[in-house]
Amino acid sequence: MQWMALFRKEITEYWRNKKWIWVPLVFILLAIIDPVSNYYLPQILESVGGLPDGTVIELPDFAPAEVVMMSLGQLSSLGVLVITLMSMATIAGERRSGVSELILVKPVAYRNYITAKWAALLALVWASLLIGMLASWYYINILYGELSLHSILLVIIFYGFWLTLVVSVSIFYNTLFKTPGIVAFLTIATIILMSIVTQIFSHVLVWSPNNLTMYLMEMVQTGSISSDLVWTAIVTIIISIGLLIAAIIALKKKELAN
């Protein structure tokens, strides 16, 4: 099947250029850095020279739910940056280098070309998210207290939708522009803009994808999935699919050579 051939090529490429190793490692690092560093903060302060005698610092005791959010916070900033940089050349780079001149003169369906790349990126991103958040969960359980596997898996699934949207935005810009740097810039700019718009119109945009983490925190604290969370997830998925369709149409209309 043509789609599988395209998908398998991407997955193989990620092996050969070691993305399957460094992306999960970066996600693990980002996910555990806050849980670990916050727990060991007193020891860290001690070892870098200590504080004058008599100094009293009250360090808050974090609840597991708060620590999960710290991990997500890192992924939302640096994790998103990593995804953007990793995906910025997936189509744009091929068009820029000219290899797409060989590939797209074959009877390749544009929807296969784009969805296969999208799916391969998602496989990598979801796997990295899963591994990273499980690592974070491991430390949370040791250092901060009990958090059920059930809730961490729900966190991973819902947060995965947000990262899916990030990948979709990147794929969309990949079909519009040939320069990977521009793709990366616009992807990040779009996400920042979305967050600003969500904050300004917060009373209307209740289900904006940017609110996903907020509802996730509620979910971890209360232990129940709110309808707002579900609707936000649905909106996120719909926007992702919409971007994917737009990308296919854009590529169809594009001239693939100069």
Added chain:
Amino acid sequence: MTLLTVNKLSKSYDGKNVVKDVSFEFHNGKCIALIGPNGAGKTTILRTLAGLLKPSAGTIQFSNMKEKDDIRKYIGYLPQYPVFYTWMTGMEFMIYSGRLSYLSEAEAKKRAETLLEKVGIIDAKDRKIGKYSGGMKQRLGIAQAIIHKPKLLMLDEPVSSLDPIGRREVLTLMKELKEEMTILFSTHILSDAEEVSDELLLLNKGEIVESGSMVELRKKYQTSIIKLEFQGDLAKYQEPINALASVANSSIERDVLQVSVSDIAEARQEILTYVLKEGCPLTSFTLDRASLEDMFMKVVTG
């Protein structure tokens, strides 16, 4: 049988016409050379036929093609500077190309083996493409373009970037391939076109300025030049030959006296009579055939 009909094809960028109202048709099993100076629109035509560019006007029609059928199934295309995935091996790229053209894994593999053998890089099939030489890449490029047995193979400047050995190999390969499919290739190296093609399309400034079979064009552009070589100093024969009635003028190029004449048969008679009478040490007498280059210059510079 007609394979492809191109009707009034035009392509413009930012209001500038790169290809203007080009019409032609190809017949099955021919090898057609697209010749023209740099910037004549050769690559644009090939890319448009390959579907990489969309025509501004005009139609491209394959015979026997169903409505809405994907034109790309019937063509193989090799760009001037093919770029591959350097991390793949030659074999992997071939199989990938085959799979994209709807061959099964097994078919793709079998066909890849055959073609890599044919183009002569079977020994390097498991080497990374990044380590291939220019000639090997070009041959891999041809092999991947024909993996799905296209009806029309299009090659953009297939030999211009190669060294003489690579060039010879690719030309020989093209001669073999033309038994199996129609080939359209662009070049500005005229001797290559002369060597492998049956038909020519001469392009200048986006327009077809001349076309036809090699034989027809030769006849049409037959020059009336006789080339003479003598032992010793040429210059002393130039004057008396110039004086002959049928000779228009003459020039010396290297060691050859080139004589333009009005009537070949008459001039031959006169020149040979003169040579015999004077007892000149003639070493070579040639009736010049129109070279493609003369034709090209004539058509392009007007």
